[in-house]
Amino acid sequence: MPRRPPERFAFDALQVDPCADQPLYRQLEQRLRDAILAGQLKPAERVPSTRRLAADLQVSRNTVSLAYAQLLSEGYLEAEVGSGTRVSRHLPDDLLQASPAPRTAASAAVGPRLSRRGSSVAALGQWITLPGVPPRPFRPHVPALDLFPRHIWRRLSQRRLRRMPWYEWGQVPPLGYPPLREAIAEYLGISRGVRCTAEQVVIVAGAQQAIDFVARLLLDDGEAAWIEEPGYTPARHLFELAGVEVVPVPVDGDGLSVAAGEQLRADARLAYVTPSCQWPTGLTMSLPRRLELLEWARCQSAWILEDDYNGEYRYDGRPLPAIHGLADDGHVIYMGTFSKVMFPGLRLGYLVVPDQLREAFRAARWMADRHSPPFEQAILTDFINEGHFARHLRRMRTACAARQQALVDALDRHLGGAVEVVGRESGLQLLVHAGAGMDARRLTTAAQKAGVEFHPLSVYAAAEPEREGMILGFAAYREEQIEQAVQDWAVRLERG
């Protein structure tokens, strides 16, 4: 372990109060600013890493990140690559001579600044997974791009560009190109057990925008939302940015534990779930659990946001019906994306919303960015209506099942008891843990040395998970690439 430099300021004695009205990160930010202004923290003095200060103060790492981000943007702190964060060496004298002053006065001295919201957003930059092209095994979130019938897309695109009336190069309605909404409603009815009319379908620029709209339109500051733990971290961030109190609710073999949620925060206003393919475990929510969740939503007059992002990829048995199909009383908002079955560059997803919410989503889209480009929407409509989508989906399901099998076989052959695979039922990724007697750290270090990409399970958990795991995406890689990558990994592991 690296030696910690001596510190004069007792960071672990900073007082923050979880019961106070002010959010923890603002309290922490204020304490640190005061300490700098009072001269207790000197110019150039190091501050602890976010991980360490979070542990010392028993707060989340995000709390510390947000506080640091604000102070960085105001110029109180400065960061250097490789040497961490420290108090600015060039604090203006008048700042230091002033007694702890109202924040606006102090920050005016260091130039225009970000808003608090802006600092919170900027702090999330650390989570952006850089594209880095081409992707290498086993980076998750990449679908089987190599199998997409690009020649068909090209042909359809050419026809549309030739035939589209000139005014359709202008605007389309914010809720989406009407024929596309029709096509999606029909597809969802046939394939996903979602009963809806085209009027209930809202086209969005992908899952991210869908969750962002739901968080902001349905929840107010300080209201609570259940999020699966472990779960889809980007969704957690969006709810947090919307000022929502995020309640991580543990997932068991049946899916999100409604009983645990009720104990933690029964009066939450929304539950965000991935029932057909829980991210990142790949498990499916059982039917009794779906009904239990629905019952809770009805009693509490709460919403369920059902994210069916990988609903198409199910390898064992018949797909379970979507929760949306179990209820038609307006408690369930259903969402899906074309990023996983077509390609992410399409930037198209959809929501199915109860009638009374349509106007809010229409206005939200208009305010955010008007509408998605008409071309992608029109070409996708043809792709669906002319049967290419159904054919492509069948091919993808077979291919991804084979790639999953190749990964499982390779892990078994080369890494034997070193890994333990969880949740093979669905999805485009596998969660693996270190097997009994294998040190998880050794396993991940070997992967890194072999150039094998993965996401650690802890990235998708609000609290440190009991067992760390590795999330391996397999969809984008050919069987021989998969075999080779696992082999390289095993070689590195053997060498120690």
Added chain:
Amino acid sequence: MPRRPPERFAFDALQVDPCADQPLYRQLEQRLRDAILAGQLKPAERVPSTRRLAADLQVSRNTVSLAYAQLLSEGYLEAEVGSGTRVSRHLPDDLLQASPAPRTAASAAVGPRLSRRGSSVAALGQWITLPGVPPRPFRPHVPALDLFPRHIWRRLSQRRLRRMPWYEWGQVPPLGYPPLREAIAEYLGISRGVRCTAEQVVIVAGAQQAIDFVARLLLDDGEAAWIEEPGYTPARHLFELAGVEVVPVPVDGDGLSVAAGEQLRADARLAYVTPSCQWPTGLTMSLPRRLELLEWARCQSAWILEDDYNGEYRYDGRPLPAIHGLADDGHVIYMGTFSKVMFPGLRLGYLVVPDQLREAFRAARWMADRHSPPFEQAILTDFINEGHFARHLRRMRTACAARQQALVDALDRHLGGAVEVVGRESGLQLLVHAGAGMDARRLTTAAQKAGVEFHPLSVYAAAEPEREGMILGFAAYREEQIEQAVQDWAVRLERG
């Protein structure tokens, strides 16, 4: 004037206090809810129109709209097409028997509801200008779509779809496709006097998203922003949704009056301006005024958001340099869009931001919707780099000048002294007032009867303008269409 139905409840005696902490619309909403719960307002009783209640209480119409929208979403009010808004006829009994209760308890009884934010957004739905195809003269905001070289776009698109590596069908960086950022930086330097590097260019999904990001990243709740009066209403809405206090600052012949702004609210954190082509007057901000604005921003450590949406369309003399080019000290954020020079369906615009803001915009885009589709970005890059953009721009400038001239001539020929034209220097629209001795109402009624579209000036003003005006877009219409539309209008006017 229609007869007002008798009312028992004294709406004009409702008390709202502009000095209270709570926003006016929340106060109004609470007063109305209390009156319903206390039985002072009976089921089925009508409430006044937003316009009338706003006038009675001396508040903005938006305040009343927001309050009504929330009560509609909670089920306290109901709206019927053609018969206005009334208290719900089917209020649950337990709601009426309860004394004014905490809001959450009351609304839980009527099902899941929108958040306050959601209600505010939904209330903006009334501002959505329906596409309605094809557009008719003189609907504004529509560029000369008929002149776009669609065959070139088709050819470039086909080449890109064929040659793009498969992984580029996946993700591109949130700040934009790097070659497009390069191309835009070069174009802005040559044509718009904006000195920037490609690293400072941020690709967005159009002007709306650009303003939304700026409002949320740079301003906190309750901070103030200057907006031109009259000005671009959608920008005002975005700042309001972000919780910003919007300060309408009058525009005179030199542009936004900095002196007036300083009197109204010197400590604003941002000024949103359209200096090259003021929306909707079409006037240009003078150089001394630009320098004065910059001086204010420096003293106050405030931001200038320079929206150059129509900077390319200037018909008189040499374009003035962008404010961005006058300063390189990081106070100016520059934005532009391809919607007016290419076509709105492209959904691409850009910001030029100081280096220290780049990370915040990167994270904001990632959180909002990841990135714009790679195809439009790649094809546009080729369109610019291969010289098509510059050629198209020259052709558009000539064509739009001719269409403007055709409109001015037709107005002169057929409507003689009935109209008075303002601001012919730039842009794709004309502001006209009723001429001396002509009743503005008669003029607009005749236009409506003739099927002539326009936007009333008051739509773009926070307060009722001293003189109502009509905004006529001319870019999308051929000269003979323009002539015919004005002729029809004149005929209707003559018939009375």
